[in-house]
Amino acid sequence: MQNRHQTKAVTKAKQQSMLHLKYVLLGSAVCVAGAIWAGQALADAHIIETHGFNEYDALKYGPDFEHLDYVNPDAPVGGEISISANGSFDSMTPYATLEGTPGSLASIGYETIMAPTEDEIGSSYCVLCTTIEYPEDKAWLQINLRDDVTFSDGSPMTAADVAYTHELLLTQSTPSYAAGLQELVPSYEVIDDYTIRFDFNPERPLRARIGQMTGMPVFSKAWFEENEARLDEASLTAPMTTGEYVVGNVDPGRQIIYERNPDYWGADHPMNVGRGNYDRIRIEYFADSSAAFEAFKAGEFTFRRENSSLIWATSYDFPAIENGWVVQDTLDDNSPPFVTGFVFNLRDPKFQDRNLRRALGMMFNFTWTNNNLQYGLFQQRESFWENDRLKATGLPEGRELEMLETVRDLVPERIFTEPAALPHESGDSPVDRGNLRTALGLMEEAGYTPNADGLLADADGNVLTVEFLETRPSFDRIITPYIENLKRLGVDATYNRVDSAQYQSRTQTNDFEMLFGVYRSGLLEGTGLSQRYGCEDKDDVFNPAGFCSEAVDALSKFVENADNFDEMAAGVMAIDRIMRDEYFIVPTWYLGKFWVAYYDMYEYPENLPEFGLGYLDYWWYNEDKAAELRAAGALR
Template sequence: MMMRQAPRSRSRVIAAGRRDWRPVIVLAAFGFLGAALWSGAARAQEETITSHGFTTFGDLSELTYPADYQHLNYVNPDAPKGGTISVWAQGTFDSFNPYAREGLSGAMATIGYESLLEATADTVSDAYCLLCETLEYPESQDWVIFHMRPEARFSDGTPLTAHDVVFSHNLLMEQGLPSYREAVAPLITNVEALDDHTVRFTFAPDVPRKGLIVQAGGSPVFSQAWYESTGARLDQTQVETSPGSGPYVRAAFDFNNYITYRRNPDYWGADLPINQGRHNFDEIRVVYFADANVAFEAFKAGEYTFRQENSSIVWATGYDFPALNNGYVVKDELGNGNLPPAVGFVLNLRRPEFQDIRVRQAIALMYNFTWTNDTLQYGLFQQRNSFWQGSPLEAHGTPEGLELEYLESVADLIDPAILTEPVTMPHTAGANQLDRANLRRALALLTEAGWESGADGRLMKDGQPLTLELLGYSPTFDRIVTPFIENLNTLGIAANYNRIDPSQYTVRTRANDFDMVYDGYTTGLEEGLGLAQRFGSYAVDDVFNPAGYSSPAVDRLIEIAVDAQNYDEMSAAVRGIDRIMRRALFVIPSWYNANFWVSYYDMFEHPEEMPPYALGQLDFWWYNAEKADGLRAAGVIR
């Protein structure tokens, strides 16, 4: 089952704007000059660091790429340009504005927007100049100045300037999600264009510095001229969107059928070292299907050419068709060094009955990973334990060292057992669909919580039954969740699985109108400001916090993680957060796959040594025209 689109593993505040637009007030000439002179005087008083990149932890000498690098290590700088790659998406779309709550945005609608800094697929901490040439900041990191590339252009040919950066920041602040505004407003006190190609971000004096420069440099840049000429609002559905500066532009679309993005032949940044060997396809096509099964049949027929598989039954049993058997389609597993998404069955804590942890524990006991994986998923998955699975941020055993010290600082806000007992692990279950021992444990927990079995076996409290609706939209998920629902009903919970169409699902989940969904949280190998937007108490109604989870103890540890002066401090704080949240059990952990499952028509190629943090099929793969001609001659593709 698909979940909300996840961002890259790097943790930062998510710049998703969804408020209304107001014109940005332009400084009068005198006021602007005064601001520039003042900032210049301030800069003269302290030593500054100038670099082509930035690393959150460590120093600039530890950057993977030196200032004179020619290309990223994992790309093929001689990769040919050309061809089309096509992928699929499920559902529908009626907008191309990915920053609005209204409407359903088309797939890859952010493809045209760039930022001052860009992360790479082979590092966690590093970010390198893209729209900027260099960045300048003091050791205190009280501010950062980006010296921008004067050649940067939007796709309509107009210059991209520091004024567009200022405008974009203000636009996101005024129209962004409340959680974005609440997270960023206390951090960035001022953004000013010192001249057409120099922009300065000033940070609040009393906030942690870690992550601020990456946050400032990581937000998308929009065209001020386009917004002012059209009167468009970032919080509303849009068919026509502002021009971006990226390598691709939208070429054609048919609502709910397809979207085509074309590589811009006049892309301003094509010759930059960071872009060598990337953006190789002339065209990227997204084909829409309402049903996942229909989508797979379409792939077998050659209606699209690249597929990332997420269904174990299809991966195990479905890849037996002529194009594959004749060698025209490649089926492969490629390593994935990213954190597994922290997904599972998410309980909506906004529901009063789910506030009781004993109810959550009882529900969790009815999910049998062992039987599900062995019987329905062909033993292809592993059970997820942690929100930061398999990384140094995952909590293990009992807390010790710095992690214990941090947890002791919030001891009055947590269950005392967290300090002395091993971290909560997913329960184990036997080989049968319904584990009778877990059923007895679950019933005892619910009895302790005040729920009693009625004459019909249904659990009741204060005259009301315990009900649970699992909301979903993918038919491929039916076989996985049906046994779970059956176990819940055996326990005495009036449970049902309600599969609705994707658009209804989006409306209901955005309105937090659900009991339980299969969803989760995006976490990073390096955490910072984004923690608060996903797990902070002020974000209980944010789309990135589906459970509506909040904890004063986690709030305090988030502050410690964001204020960390080194990796050890950050990781210890995050392990403490992991330990607290796992005990809270607001996400019943399911499964994860340590590899990418991919299949594609044998006309695409990728670097022999793949980077650890991206599959990169739309980034640094390329098209083999000779192989494609052979497939066409064989009648395999059109």
Template sequence: MRSTVRAKVVDRRGAMLRGIGAGFLVLMLAGYAVAARAETVIKSHGISTFGDLALPADFTHLPYVNPDAPKGGEISQWSPGSFDSFNPYAIAGNAAALSSIFYESILAGTLDDVGAAYCLLCETMEYPEDRSWVIFNLRKDVTFSDGSPFTAEDVLFSHELFRDKGIPEYRSVVEGKYQSVEVLDPYRIKFTFTPGTPFRDMPLNAGGTTIFSKAHYEANNRDLEKSSLEPFLGTGAYVLESFKPGQQIIYKRNEDYWGEKHPLNIGQNNFDRIRIEYFGDDNAAMEAFKAGVYTFRNESLPKRWASDYDFPAVTAGDVVTAELPSGNIAGGQSIIFNLRREQFQDPRVREALGLAFNFEWSNKALFYGLFTRINSIWENSEMAATGVPTPEEVALLQPLVDEGLVPASILTDEAVMAPVSSEDNALDRRNLRKASALLDEAGWTAGDDGIRRNAKGETLRMAMFHSRADLLPVMGAYVENLRALGVDASFDILDDPQVQERASPPNFDFDALPTTVVNGGPEGLAGLEQAWSSVAKDNSSRNRMGYADPAIDKLLALVDAASSREELDNVIRAMDRILRSQMIIVPRYYKKDNWVAYYNMYEHPKTLPPYAVGELSIWWYNAEKGDALKAKGALK
């Protein structure tokens, strides 16, 4: 079934002027009607980046939920560090886990189709074939969590609020893309996009804006740019029940939630309470899980997954452990260079420093062989470049070669792969020799003390830090290899506020940083501009490395303009080839599956969606099993 209904809309523009030859004949005859060009307008229950929507207008629930899932119970998880704000939209403060749970947007995505979004706060949407504008016909039954009505004025207010006070990286990307936003009536709002802007994703982006209550924001003198322990007022299914600063948060399901019976919500939002417990480190969190202090755990540490889940509750069947498949793009775990620093300007230096990271030894000695090496920034997806460029990729890369923006070798070379090292020794001497030669060529020579310096006498410094103590073994081994290479390397554990302050705009006070790089997916890819465009070089927390390259800027414009998934994949693969050839990251590793452990009182649909475990949204509580666990003292 096609997902859209097409209607003809006449655009009456009044009198028409035409130039004929060298003269200029003006036809302005009173009462003379000129039929303007008819514009095809699509009226739909949603929008897809490419092609038709998977779900028809009359769908009753999402295909991966249990529509009969019971409501009730509590699920609890842990979060590291601390928090001092419920405002996740400000640079200031350390936002609490799940602090965006209060809010919704006009359109909502699904967990099985990342390129589609459906009407949540709207009944329908209208847009022309070129997507140069969109009208949202809003629902009249939506209320904020205090029962106050939701109208188009709240949408306009929220759009302007993020436009004027959103984080700089967001503002720099959306600046100039909206020609106008106008309230047509209390339940209709129109977004018109600036001519020359790639329109494909703009209706979806406009519909994805987080919605706040204008009246509540203004009456309480709120400020989007400031941290606060009072959430803004939203329309979401959960509200704040209680919190202990830096220790615990409890969100409760709003019994008067307007969208309880919306098809997008059937079988979702099943828990009465979601509780978050904070711990200073993972060891303390693990012990608390074993004691039943919280009930659901996503495991990230391979050593722990391989050896620490044999405690009595698991043996007794009170705790379930499972490896659930993941269809997500790999998390992009890497060590990024601060490209603002002079020592990292030369790609030979970056390549040499990458050769010092021994994944194979780390995986065997530290990770129990459970991790997989990242080669591509879009690893585990069709967007990852492989082998030599295809003809389609060459067609995209050739103009960049002709302009001198990338070397001609990009047209024939295979995609750069991460270096392979010996798994038996932490220090791979073959790679060390290659790295040494590269550094010598780049002018960083080793002195009598073994430390490499340039012609100015400056040491090749590479100071790194993170807040996660579990990174010490692998980063410590990397530092030792760097020191053997003559690099003045270090890795320190700092508290989370320090890390955030030093690694974020405007400071960017680091040499290199273990983190993740933004790769995005086919659902608009707005985050790619914030991560890789030149305009985000010095103002984006997604572009911590300070990356800027005119070749990538040109390809980003093609990302926005791609008219099919195939076109998009080709553009991203071309980007991937360039980025990998520049050696701007040290690729680390990822895990192919989701490792989860939970107390045996939760259930989930037989087939989970490909892009999320969904434990907080589509799982549910089995009261009988929960009572049994409590009766035997397995839970606190």
């Protein structure tokens, strides 16, 4: 096993030259001195050239940084980490979101022009570029590419590949993304082999202009044309990439192995030092989580992210644990948790009534579920941004209130007079009698009363039916009690667990009534808000509820045009307040921790970052420990 610094040398002088930050003043030859590398304006009418970008704050890492603070720059390189995946896959094209099921980690080889760090909010640094340039008004962006980036076959990556990628995204990505990109970038120019410029629509928000363009991957024009491949078609042939890992073995539905590219161009890039430390990443597929757990116990794969409180609390007593072969660990997770809960499909007319949605939500008993089925390990989710920086609390005030005043005629008065909506409280019994009475009252307001059979029916005698769609057997124990509570209310509720292929097909076409769904939220929000919660994209795959609010659309403009973090945060809080009041998701739980178990041959830096875990990234393999485990018969 050897350190990557011994395998490939890139001179310090070259790195410094390629990453040096400059301020170029228009109409002047003035040279700006000093260590100002936050990319902030110092004079009127100037162009900023920088190695990194943050929408609001100063960058943590200067132009000459050697490695990220949270990695071990001397981490050994080698060995294998193996993980599991459930279900199956039939594609290695990760961007064909509407066709096929991509294999796990199918996007691992795609590097982006700039990449984020996990110890800052909103910072990204050049990977495929040396620097970027843009004017103070962000009217355009010029990307200065590195001249040493190669695809896995050794062919150079050039501005022609970036331009080709842009065209692919315009024509073959999801309709909502393509439309937004077309509106954002009316024109672009390939200046030379390693320089490309994008011109922005002045009518589009300033926020996320640069981040969207520098956050895109780069595809090989030659490979796509030679193979007559499409970005939007499922295929088991993986496109060629620039990244450290390439696809090795693919056994459809059973196994995927990613292997280190021995000729990877970027091994000594400051963003990569101490990262990508495995020779192989192996994914083993199993029918369900139970089968996967049994395989982990037997040593068929070596690292497990646990997501079942039942298994975490009761099943980590197998021989490999008792022998000290497997480590069970809880690590901090300070990232905003996913917005999880029971999602109403608002495209269904019966779910248009907020009182009906609230009544159905009242029958989910978080307290009983957490204490009796989840061992008291979770916290109840309240916000779409469960984080002190962005979560709406109490009554609106300050800048948040000012923003809400602009949509006062679009929202109920309670938004201004009542504290931010919180989930209902439940008791220790499976059915909370008080919540049941409240729910019956809400159903009556929604026009449903019990018929002769005790089932809730509308004025025309139509019984209220609700189907819950799910694919994971592990959710049976969570959903079944909720179904029983709904039946007590008088709802003809059913639970339909389908295979993963049928689930994906139905969710992609919005053919469901309720499901346990997920929205993603971040610490920095911008144009992505519209894709997840906007009316224009209400049928997009990223908006499973089909949520649409004129008020949220209007407030999203404040977020998109914010020129500082506080302005953005005020807009997010206002949106959070409205969406919680709309109640289109029954809020459930979040953990705020990482549960991990692994065979004791992996190690990680002492200073893990605030917003990451990195077990496939900046952890590493200890060959001596692995040899001991093999000798003891711990691994297969």
